[in-house]
Amino acid sequence: MIGCSISVADVAYLPIGKREQTKVQNRLAILDAAREVFGELGYEAATVRDIIRRTGLAAGTFYNYYRSKEEVFAALADDGARRFAPILKSLRQGDDFDGFVRAAIVAYFEFMADEHISWMARRPAGEQQPHVQGETPEMAAVFAEVKDAIEDAIAAGRGPASDSEYMAAAAIGIAREVGDKMLMRRPIAVAAAADFAVGMILNGLKGLPSGMRPS
Amino acid sequence: MIGCSISVADVAYLPIGKREQTKVQNRLAILDAAREVFGELGYEAATVRDIIRRTGLAAGTFYNYYRSKEEVFAALADDGARRFAPILKSLRQGDDFDGFVRAAIVAYFEFMADEHISWMARRPAGEQQPHVQGETPEMAAVFAEVKDAIEDAIAAGRGPASDSEYMAAAAIGIAREVGDKMLMRRPIAVAAAADFAVGMILNGLKGLPSGMRPS
Amino acid sequence: MIGCSISVADVAYLPIGKREQTKVQNRLAILDAAREVFGELGYEAATVRDIIRRTGLAAGTFYNYYRSKEEVFAALADDGARRFAPILKSLRQGDDFDGFVRAAIVAYFEFMADEHISWMARRPAGEQQPHVQGETPEMAAVFAEVKDAIEDAIAAGRGPASDSEYMAAAAIGIAREVGDKMLMRRPIAVAAAADFAVGMILNGLKGLPSGMRPS
Amino acid sequence: MIGCSISVADVAYLPIGKREQTKVQNRLAILDAAREVFGELGYEAATVRDIIRRTGLAAGTFYNYYRSKEEVFAALADDGARRFAPILKSLRQGDDFDGFVRAAIVAYFEFMADEHISWMARRPAGEQQPHVQGETPEMAAVFAEVKDAIEDAIAAGRGPASDSEYMAAAAIGIAREVGDKMLMRRPIAVAAAADFAVGMILNGLKGLPSGMRPS
């Protein structure tokens, strides 16, 4: 399990008074609500009102924690990136390119799957909104991190010697599109999707084993 | 040169009077403004009033031409798809998979380049907006067409036998990301980008010729 | 048959050229459309656009004939009053008060019934709008005329000697309310309604014959 | 004195803080403004923005209290009906028809007079709008109540045996028209107007005492 969503322990690791406890809880309530709203409506359609409505807090309280929709979005994204950072760090160090690619893809896909599952699980059973978009700010942020890592690795010459910018772009494109498809299948098969994506990145369509079929 | 953006001549081949001319001009002004706004803000963030403001027309005038943001967006997208249709049609017929992929990518990249150039050219020199997203509705529509074509071809078993949904997704991801990068380089080198993308799709990073470098 | 709706003959009784013919027709088209619209939507909800839409004429053409919704409403009302004038005139002359009241009520009810029937008849069969209001400007104008006549007669001392303003108000109130109910029954029974209203005006509830029942 | 219009004391019997006071004041300001606007322009012509403008509040504030023109109208009408309910209740019980009619008319006229006086009084001296229609939602609601009562009584056979629908209509017509005239006289003489209306309903013009004259 790579990522776990924000919890009180993440933020309040020091002895705290009643007041701070409330502050932390409010902050978490806002973040949770925001994640849901962004995931359901998408960034543009989401409004601050949507978020505060879901927290049960007063409108003004939101602004004690974040100054705008942008800021709470960034906070979520940062959280995703922060949780992903250790995994990513280890990736940047090895010098086996194939292994690096595989590790990066696996890490990214696992993160996505975890996020997606925990996000879906949090929704009440009978309450299936029709307009779920499915990408949380965390996923977007982690994607950006993976993208940077791949670009760095390729630019640093750890991969084949070709147009490094295009190479990174291609790898990223594969990761994003195959990752999205992966989330739409049941069960979510991270390993299979990662195998596919890595094979595709390294060897293209022609290098794929002919037996692969959707599970 | 595959597509050329809408011009007065396309629509008003029989200009009879001033009234008709103004109508055509206004329609084009709205379409141009809408393309810009969608390109800069994205579909969700764009508002009808943004479009109106950029035309300099009165608010009510917009509604003489289109009933909503959706409708003007659809008009732009349809135009892109319409101009792209003939090229696409020829693509779907051959049965050489490699050739098909190459043709599809080349067609898509050429369309993007044309659109991008004409879009950029239409902007006044000193007026470089900072928030340009760069994807017009036309590009989005054409991308969707190419995506369908690739998915169809792969699902029809014209490519290697593997997980066809993932295969299509991977090819699409490469096309989109490499295409976007291509537009950011000067000069815009369609052939080189297409070579890269096709090589990547078919043979992956490892199959790339080692000499490719950004021009 | 007391009233007949406006016809070409009413307005254009002189030899006329083609152009005048058109002008008359347009004017009538506008008046007819306006009557329908006012009858269906009521004065407030009706818009100039509703009227011109129904004529098939251009928007600007309306303003060659009337300057506003108010003006075309007034024209319809005037027409009603004009057609009703002769009947009313004869009423004002006799000196038998009971007879005057009966004649006034009968004339008013007959006018209403005619208008209502011809207005209903003009609507296409399958096209029963749900929001019909049922009072045309003509009816309103004729009602105002009858009101004046009754007020004049009572103020002139032709009726019982009491508070003449209240007397007229009471008579008017009866005429309006009973008249409206009359229009809602099928068949529309003018004579019976008039009998009732006259009896009520002259002798009150206690003077009514006990056998009267809705037909 | 039957009704008295809404006052702070009615609603805020336990004023706790400034917030609550302001809320009550705003609600009343909106209701007062709405009553004026409806009285002057009529329900159809009145707009939410007319009401807002007259309160001096911001546009959005209206929607903190009422969701629409319909809702604020209903609030006013409900208030009228609510204040009138006890009087009406007692009316429905007796079985002396003449007494019932008198009581109903008196109650209605007294309510109208109170409303009218308090409404006029609330207007600044120099500010006599020309377009006053004079019927507030409260009056309309109470009129509707009286109408129901009379229709019920007559339909129940408590009056003379004749066409009960027409009978009720006639009585209602008298009440409305005579009541309106009453409001235009100074001083407003409720008893005299009621005497007149009752006499008229029961015995018609011919049964009126000959000495009645406007005071």
Add this chain to the structure above:
DNA sequence: GATGAATGAGCGTTCATTCAT
């Protein structure tokens, strides 16, 4: 005179944000 597109004020409503409590 007829046309019908252009105009811009105005409508109902929502929203991010502020600030007195």
Add this chain to the structure above:
DNA sequence: TATGAATGAACGCTCATTCAT
């Protein structure tokens, strides 16, 4: 600090009216 009503800019859209054709 939390509250939640007040604010007013902005939105999508309609309308009466004008005026070049």
